Amino acid sequence: MIKRLFVGVIGLVILVAGVAWAECGFQNDIPLASLSNSFESWKVVTDAMAECGNFTAELDQNFSQKQPAAMAANPSQYAIGGVSNSTLVPLLSDGLVRPLDDLVAEYGQDLAPSQLIKVDGQTMAIAMQVNAQHLMYRRDVLEALDIAVPTTYDEVLAAAEKIQASGLVDYPLGGTYAAGWNLGEEFVNMYLGMGGMFFAEDNMPAINNEQGVAALEMMKSLTSYMDPEFLTADSTYVQQQFQQGQIAMANLWATRAGAMDNAEESEVVGLVEFAAAPAAVPGGPPATTLWWDGMTVATNISDAAADAAFRLMMEGLSFDVLSANPDTAIWLSSGQIESRIAVGAVESARGGAPSYPASNVMGLLHTAAGNNIADFLTGSESAEATLADIEAEYTAAAKEAGLID
Amino acid sequence: MFVLPSLVMMVAFIAGPLAAVMVQSFQQTQDVFETVEQEQCDPFGCTTTQVTRPQLDDEGLPITITKWVGWENYRVLLDGKSVRAAFSDAGQGFRDLTDIDFYGALRFTLTFTLLTLPLVIVVGLVLALAVNALQKRVRGPIIFVTLLPFIITPVIGALSIRWLFIGDGILTAALERLTQRDIAMFAQGWTIELLMLFYRVWHVAPFAFVIFYAALQTVERDKVEAAIVDGASRFQNLRYVIIPHLMPLIVFVALIHLMDSYRVFDEIIGFRAEAFRISLQWLTFDFLIPDDTGNRSIGRASASAVLTMIGIMIILVPLLRNTWKEHRRG
Numbered sequence: 001m002i003k004r005l006f007v008g009v010i011g012l013v014i015l016v017a018g019v020a021w022a023e024c025g026f027q028n029d030i031p032l033a034s035l036s037n038s039f040e041s042w043k044v045v046t047d048a049m050a051e052c053g054n055f056t057a058e059l060d061q062n063f064s065q066k067q068p069a070a071m072a073a074n075p076s077q078y079a080i081g082g083v084s085n086s087t088l089v090p091l092l093s094d095g096l097v098r099p100l101d102d103l104v105a106e107y108g109q110d111l112a113p114s115q116l117i118k119v120d121g122q123t124m125a126i127a128m129q130v131n132a133q134h135l136m137y138r139r140d141v142l143e144a145l146d147i148a149v150p151t152t153y154d155e156v157l158a159a160a161e162k163i164q165a166s167g168l169v170d171y172p173l174g175g176t177y178a179a180g181w182n183l184g185e186e187f188v189n190m191y192l193g194m195g196g197m198f199f200a201e202d203n204m205p206a207i208n209n210e211q212g213v214a215a216l217e218m219m220k221s222l223t224s225y226m227d228p229e230f231l232t233a234d235s236t237y238v239q240q241q242f243q244q245g246q247i248a249m250a251n252l253w254a255t256r257a258g259a260m261d262n263a264e265e266s267e268v269v270g271l272v273e274f275a276a277a278p279a280a281v282p283g284g285p286p287a288t289t290l291w292w293d294g295m296t297v298a299t300n301i302s303d304a305a306a307d308a309a310f311r312l313m314m315e316g317l318s319f320d321v322l323s324a325n326p327d328t329a330i331w332l333s334s335g336q337i338e339s340r341i342a343v344g345a346v347e348s349a350r351g352g353a354p355s356y357p358a359s360n361v362m363g364l365l366h367t368a369a370g371n372n373i374a375d376f377l378t379g380s381e382s383a384e385a386t387l388a389d390i391e392a393e394y395t396a397a398a399k400e401a402g403l404i405d
Numbered sequence: 406m407f408v409l410p411s412l413v414m415m416v417a418f419i420a421g422p423l424a425a426v427m428v429q430s431f432q433q434t435q436d437v438f439e440t441v442e443q444e445q446c447d448p449f450g451c452t453t454t455q456v457t458r459p460q461l462d463d464e465g466l467p468i469t470i471t472k473w474v475g476w477e478n479y480r481v482l483l484d485g486k487s488v489r490a491a492f493s494d495a496g497q498g499f500r501d502l503t504d505i506d507f508y509g510a511l512r513f514t515l516t517f518t519l520l521t522l523p524l525v526i527v528v529g530l531v532l533a534l535a536v537n538a539l540q541k542r543v544r545g546p547i548i549f550v551t552l553l554p555f556i557i558t559p560v561i562g563a564l565s566i567r568w569l570f571i572g573d574g575i576l577t578a579a580l581e582r583l584t585q586r587d588i589a590m591f592a593q594g595w596t597i598e599l600l601m602l603f604y605r606v607w608h609v610a611p612f613a614f615v616i617f618y619a620a621l622q623t624v625e626r627d628k629v630e631a632a633i634v635d636g637a638s639r640f641q642n643l644r645y646v647i648i649p650h651l652m653p654l655i656v657f658v659a660l661i662h663l664m665d666s667y668r669v670f671d672e673i674i675g676f677r678a679e680a681f682r683i684s685l686q687w688l689t690f691d692f693l694i695p696d697d698t699g700n701r702s703i704g705r706a707s708a709s710a711v712l713t714m715i716g717i718m719i720i721l722v723p724l725l726r727n728t729w730k731e732h733r734r735g
Contacts, residue, residue, distance in 0.1 A: 064697050085447065090699025093458045095465040118446040127448050179680030181697075203457060228592035229572060231680035237572075290449050299465065332448055355449040359456060363698030371691075374680035375504060378593070389504075396481045400702050402435030403457055 024052040024315055030308045032056075035063050035070065036082020037293070039255050041129055041329035049316040063087075071096040076298035079309040084293045086358040086366075088117070088125055093360065097124055097296040103310040110319065112334040117294060127294035128317050129329040132353065133176070133189060133251045134288060134344030135275045136260070138268065141168050141248040152279045153193075153218055153287065156249065160225040163248050173222055174238040174250035177230040177377070184370030185289075189251070190215040192354055193280030193287025203361045203404045205394045207369075208387040216376050216383040218280060223377055231374050240265075242272060251277055251288065257341035258327040274344035276351050285352035290345070292332070292355075361403055368393035423714075430478055430707035434471045436460075478708035482507050507709070510683045511716075517602065517684070518666045518720065524606045525662055526655060529613025534643075536614075537621045548618070555611035563675020566604050567591075594681035601672040601682070609665070613658045620654045621647070653731075660724055667717045685713045 031054045036042045038059035046057030058078070060066075064087045070077040071091060081091060091097045099122040104111065108126075117125035135156075137149060142159070145166055150156040160172035176182040191198075196211035223230050227241065239256045241247045243266040259265060260272040277288035295313050297306050315321075319335040326339040330346075368390045376386040398404045436459035443456040459467040484505050491501030503509040536547055554562065569576045570590040581588050590596045624647055632642050648655075670686040673679060679687065692706035 064699075065695055068695070068699050084697075086697040089697070090695075093699075094467050095461050114448040116446070118444075118451075120444055130448055178677070183680075227572065228589040230592075232571070232591050232677045292448050349449060355447055355452075357454075358698065359454075360698045360700055361457060363696040364700050367696045367700075371506075371679075378681070380500070381504060392487075396705075397700065397702055400433055400435075400478075400481070400704055401700055402433075402438060 024048075025318075026052060026311060026315075028052040028054045028308050028312060030054060030305050032079040032305065032309050032312065033058065033077065034080035034082060034295075035060065035067055035078040036080075036295075037061065037063055037084070039293070039329070040258070041255065041293070041325075041331075042082060044321065044325045044328055045128060045316040048318070048321040049312045052312055052315055055312055064090075067091065068094060068096065071298050071300065074300040075302075075305075076300040079298055079301050079305055080313065081296045081298065082293065083125060083296055084131075085291050085356045086363060088296065089358050089360055089363065091296060092119060092124060096299055098299045098306060099124060100126065100297060100310065103297070103307065107311055107314050110314070110334055111317075112332060115294070115317075115332045117292070125294045125296045126313060126317070127292040127332050128322075129255075129293050129331050130345055130349075131254050131291040131293060131330070132277070132288050132345040132348050133185070133253050134277045134286070134348050135249065136242065136252050136257065136272050136344070137249045137275065138169070138245075138271055139273045140271050141166075144168065149273075149275050150249075150278050151276070152282050153190075153222070154282070156278050157221055157225075159249065160222075164225060169248045170246040171225060171227045171241070172248050173225040174233065174241045174247035174252070175222060175226055175230055176233060176235050176238055176250075176252065177219075177223065177226070178234040178237070179231050179374045180370045181366070182234055182370070183231070183373050184366040184368075186219060186251075187215060187369045187373055188356070188366060189277070189288045190218055190280055192289060193277075193284060194218075195281065195284065198357070198365055199361065203398060205365060205391040207365070208384065208391055212387045213383045215280070216373065216386065219373070220377055231377065243267060254330055254341060254345045257344070258329075261327070261340075274341060276344060276347035277353060279351070285354070286348040288348050288353045289356035290349055290353055360401075361398060364397045364401070364403070365390070365394045368397065426707045426710050429703060430711045431473055431475060432471055433474050433478070433704045434469055437468045437470060474704070478704040479712075482705050482708050482712070506683065506688060507685075507712075510685045510688045513598070513682045514667060514669060514684045514686075514716075516598075517605070517669050518663060520602055521605045521609070521666055522659060522662055524602075525609050525613050526658060528606060528610040529658065530617050530651075530655075532610065532614040533617035533621055534647075536618055548615075551614055552611045554607050555609070555615075557608070559608065559671040560675050562608055563601075563604055563672050566600065567676050570600060591677075597676055597678045597681050601669075601676055601678065604672060604676075605666060605669070609662060613662075616654050616658055617651060620651050624650050656724060656728055660721065663720055663724070664717055667720060668713070685709065685716065689713065 033056045034046060035058045036046070038061050042059050046059065049055050050057060063082065067081055067087065068090045071081055072094065081097065083091060101123050104116065104123055111126065115127045116123045117127055135150070141163060142149065145162050147159045147162060150159050156173070163169065163172035175186065177186060191207065191211060194211040194214050196209065196215065197206060200206040227233065235253055235256055238250050238252055239259050242250065242260060245267050257274055261269050263269050277286035279285060280287040297309050301309070317333070319333055322331040322333050323335065323337050326337050327341055330339065330342045331337050372386055372389045372393060375381040375389070376383055381389070395404065438457045439460050440455055440457045442453060444451060444453045462468050484507065487505050488502060490496050492498055503512050532551060536544060536551065539547060568574055577588055577590055590600060628646055629642060632646050637645070668686045669684045670690065673682065673684055673687040689706050689709040692702040692709060695701040
């Protein structure tokens with residue numbers, strides 16, 4: 001009897017261990033760490049990487065504030081840095097991430113060419129997902145009021161007017177208008193959608209123009225259909241407004257799309273559909289910017305550690321892992337992953353939406369916009385004065401950084 | 406000899422950093438930039454743009470230069486040009502002034518400090534007198550409950566109050582039912598300011614209460630009874646016997662509170678108030694925090710920190726002068 005039990009236990013152990021081994025293609029012996037944002041998709045990928053052993057993942061919303069300093073240490077505190085268009089900039093400009101071409105040649109057979117982020121021909125990061133703000137709407141509300149899916153912001157306003165009159169939801173629109181980065185991003189989207197350019201020669205700002213005023217005016221028109229507390233609304237807040245059935249439309253991040261169908265949180269499972277971001281001007285591109293998230297390998301680690309880190313990354317980004325979580329993110333992969341949530345971003349890209357123009361000067365302008373636009377939306381300043389304030393704040397910061405003379 | 410360790414610590418952890426901040430407020434540290442044409446490919450295609458990037462030295466580290474800039478950081482922060490514009494014929498005076506970050510922050514910080522001060526002292530005193538009038542047996546539990554707001558971590562306290570009021574939070578919903586109208590506490594500045602003031606008083610009054618309550622235990626019974634025999638009313642007793650007895654501690658609480666609340670910061674973060682109200686401390690923080698692409702303004706952050714410190718000193722002067730006079734007289 002005891003013997004049988006013993007054999008049974010052994011069998012069980014082998015079974016469990018066997019499963020663990022099967023999850024990962026190799027056993028990692030070098031202790032490695034990663035630092036990245038805290039999206040659900042990062043959790044999926046880093047969990048898969050952890051199965052190879054000796055790997056700890058740090059998921060932190062404020063990762064971008066510690067990443068450059070931590071990776072400048074020698075040896076770098078993190079072998080792997082999770083980045084996006086904009087957070088790659090400081091790592092790149094300070095030489096903190098290494099070219100990956102050799103490693104891609106050795107281990108990256110399964111990567112799609114579009115996953116390779118190249119700077120002057122060298123692969124500096126591996127992209128894993130695409131993200132963008134795009135239109136999410138309540139199918140049932142639009143159908144009940146016989147409204148076609150809006151393709152321009154003028155149509156969005158017309159639809160919002162009808163929805164407001166119907167009283168079907170508390171507020172027709174939602175928006176990530178929280179002062180700071182979110183609000184800055186909304187302006188970047190709208191201004192590019194209006195056909196604006198951010199900089200003139202020599203990094204001088206050039207937003208105080210017709211397109212700038214038009215972008216601000218449109219943002220203000222939209223806010224009149226939002227919850228009056230819009231200046232504190234971040235992505236999570238807007239996501240919850242959707243989930244609780246309070247709003248009917250919003251230009252929201254693709255990473256939030258999966259949550260609409262999460263039955264534990266959402267009262268509108270299956271009712272939220274996705275489409276391209278509306279255009280700011282008829283016939284123009286969707287007023288949004290395209291983002292990618294991906295991984296980099298630190299310069300300040302040994303080649304052996306970099307080798308192991310890259311193999312871990314390939315485990316995390318393997319088709320099996322990504323295809324098991326199709327609605328977590330819009331994954332980039334050489335294999336085909338069917339996902340309901342990809343349509344909005346894909347349609348936006350197809351419509352000609354630009355990728356976010358990340359650079360150090362753009363970072364400063366983005367911050368200045370996020371800090372000043374609230375004054376216009378609350379009515380305490382005119383559009384022209386607000387744009388002048390943004391330019392002044394940008395100029396002061398850029399001068400202090402030495403980016404302009 | 407015995408003070409040496411403490412002296413060393415003071416220099417290392419207080420005087421040193423302070424001097425460093427002062428020095429940095431007259432400096433700017435910059436990367437040496439070069440502008441190059443760069444091709445970048447991402448999932449959405451390849452683009453070639455002019456990129457301004459730092460030059461790296463032989464070891465792959467960015468080359469930086471630090472230069473003395475005189476009052477430049479202060480000049481940018483205090484923005485004299487915009488101030489003159491605000492008070493010119495075309496400007497709207499005070500309203501335009503508070504649209505400039507520094508003056509808006511100063512306005513809020515001063516209002517916040519000067520309004521919460523009397524409230525904290527009065528509420529603390531009333532609580533102390535009330536608890537002192539209770540039977541001895543129930544005092545313990547009551548003191549414990551009264552102290553709770555002070556024990557809660559400030560940011561957590563601010564967040565919980567925010568959640569009570571944000572959107573259709575419990576208290577907003579209750580207020581809406583009572584008043585039969587739609588209320589949005591976080592849609593305009595003055596309601597947020599009111600909530601922040603309320604929160605600070607709620608949070609700090611227990612501190613004043615504990616100090617005053619302890620002091621009340623030392624009021625001599627004879628004096629109070631003598632006053633009653635002389636026909637003093639309760640109010641006169643309070644006014645002429647108890648408050649003079651508590652006066653040194655009232656000054657102490659006021660000092661601590663002024664210093665603390667001039668550095669108001671947690672509330673701005675907790676209530677996510679930065680669209681409407683910012684404080685001087687928050688302004689320093691905002692300069693210091695790097696954006697996504699790694700830029701930050703150490704020079705202006707240092708200047709703003711120095712000005713905050715000077716502000717605290719100025720605001721403490723009347724109280725300190727009084728204390729000094731008392732001291733000399735005593």
